[in-house]
Amino acid sequence: MLLSLRRRWQRWRRSRPFWGGLFAVLAGSWICVLPLAPLKIMLQQGVAGIPSVLMGIVMIVLGLTAWFSPPQRSLAGVLTTLIATAALVLSNLGGFLIGTLLGILGGGLMFAWQPHADRRTGKAGTTGTAESAKASPPPSPSPVPPPPTPHHDPQGAQP
Template identity: 75%
Template sequence: MFLSRRGRWSRWRRWRRARPFWGGLFAVLAGAWICVLPLAPLKIMLQQGVAGIPSVLMGVVMIVLGLTAWFSPAQRSLAGVLTTVIATAALVLSNLGGFLIGTLLGILGGGLMFAWQPSRAPRAPAPAPAPPPQPSPTVHQDPQGAQS
């Protein structure tokens, strides 16, 4: 059975809103940007040597953290903090963090992941409070029993 276009769109919306989608997307884009820049043709990579390895590793880890935020929203806080730390470290270790673009995308994505909160289900309206009990018109008695 094929879902209608409207059904697929509403399913996509529900999936997207139930997780830190934009933070994960920015983290994946930042990781891809940082990871792809040092992947030059083989001649250039051989000249670059070991210096390109941190770039590729940081990019892959940022991609994994972005996917983690999508598929395990409960881990969003840790993924957001680690994405921000790795994006900041990429500034020093990886071609100025992908010429600043990767670092800025990573910091933005990490912040969005960390700040995202799941939406709460709408609450049912609270019932009206019961009226306060009316005092009974009885005679007040002395609590110590002086009036007998």
């Protein structure tokens, strides 16, 4: 039971931009929490702190979007990076640079992530030695290339 639960978790985590989403959620949380800090720590508070909270919430939503809707990862990654950069100016130096750096890292990881495509396998049992090359005839060239491997990514990413 525990082993199957762990495998399901690993399969879920590997089938989406997990780390990019995690960094975006952490960045959004950090930027969102800072306006609630004591006055001695804050640079902006009150009405001027509203953009901080809004940008933090949007970054959290974008991180969750990357987790639960991987086909939207490119848009979420670009928007996360832009919001993290805007937070540098609008939100207490982007969460004292921590939120901005986490947001840029998370957005880049979300944008760069590609779904795992199954590897094409050759014939089973061939070792690639000279004897096996002599035993099997060389493949004849076909005039029509094989169709591409079906891919579940609607944006057309290739393996």
